[in-house]
Every structure is written in structure tokens, then in C-alpha cells.
Amino acid sequence: MGVSDSFSQRVGERLRERIENSPRWHTPIHAFLVVISEITGGVGPWGALRPLIATILALVPFLFLGQHFNRQHSKAFDWFALQIPLLFCLLWPLIWLWSIFDAYQTSMLSVANTSINAA
Structure with a gap:
């Protein structure tokens, strides 16, 4: 196992942890609301x-x-x-x-x- 393999494995583990621990409001609906907010200038x-x-x-x-x-x-x-x-x-x-x-x-x-x- 090389250095790059262990690095990508650590990155994968961190990513899984972040996804599991992320708040539930990070959904496609939230992404849609953020896009609408950006389109309308935040108003x-x-x-x-x-x-x-x-x-x-x-x-x-x-x-x-x-x-x-x-x-x-x-x-x-x-x-x-x-x-x-x-x-x-x-x-x-x-x-x-x-x-x-x-x-x-x-x-x-x-x-x-x-x-x-x-x-």
C-alpha cells in the first residue's frame, strides 16, 4: 500500500464521517433554496x-x-x-x-x- 493509497483512504474516511455527522438540512431542497436565494439577490x-x-x-x-x-x-x-x-x-x-x-x-x-x- 503506497502513500497515495493511504492518503485517499484517510480522505474517504473523513468524507464518510462528515456525511454521517452532517445536519439533516443539507438536502436537495436546501440546495434549491440556496440557489433561489442567490438568483434573487438574497431578498x-x-x-x-x-x-x-x-x-x-x-x-x-x-x-x-x-x-x-x-x-x-x-x-x-x-x-x-x-x-x-x-x-x-x-x-x-x-x-x-x-x-x-x-x-x-x-x-x-x-x-x-x-x-x-x-x-
Whole structure:
């Protein structure tokens, strides 16, 4: 028996010991959850989808649903009241486009703050 054989035998024994003594949460499900966590940037599936949902809701004109989704109800009501005098002016599309951007930006910051506070 050579040196390399005894070395590989010791490595095999150590590996068997580690596998036997490893916690039960080292399963394929745990590996899948780690992969999902890495894909979503550690904020989870909801944190990854939240800005997209806020943007889609903000695309609905006149209602400013993206701001309501981000729990900024006063901002949504203010913009709703502001759009009434601007309804037939050229500024209304600008405030609508800005609300879409603001809903996305606020949701991204909310996800970032949540992940920072959770860490």
C-alpha cells in the first residue's frame, strides 16, 4: 500500500464521517433554496418581484396604483388630485410617466432597506 493509497483512504474516511455527522438540512431542497436565494439577490422571490409588480400597477393610468402598492397612499392621493387640473394639458402624461418611475424606484429602495435591515 503506497502513500497515495493511504492518503485517499484517510480522505474517504473523513468524507464518510462528515456525511454521517452532517445536519439533516443539507438536502436537495436546501440546495434549491440556496440557489433561489442567490438568483434573487438574497431578498427572496417576493423581493425580486416587488418592483416589477409596482411598475405593472403604476402602468394603470389615473389611479397611481404603484404608489398605493408601495404604501404611499398620501402621495397617490396628491398625484390624483394634481392630475385633475392637468388632465387636458400636456403635463398629465409626464406626471403619469413619473409615477411609473417613482413606483419602481420606491419599491427597489424598499427591498434594499428590507434586505439591509434583515442582515
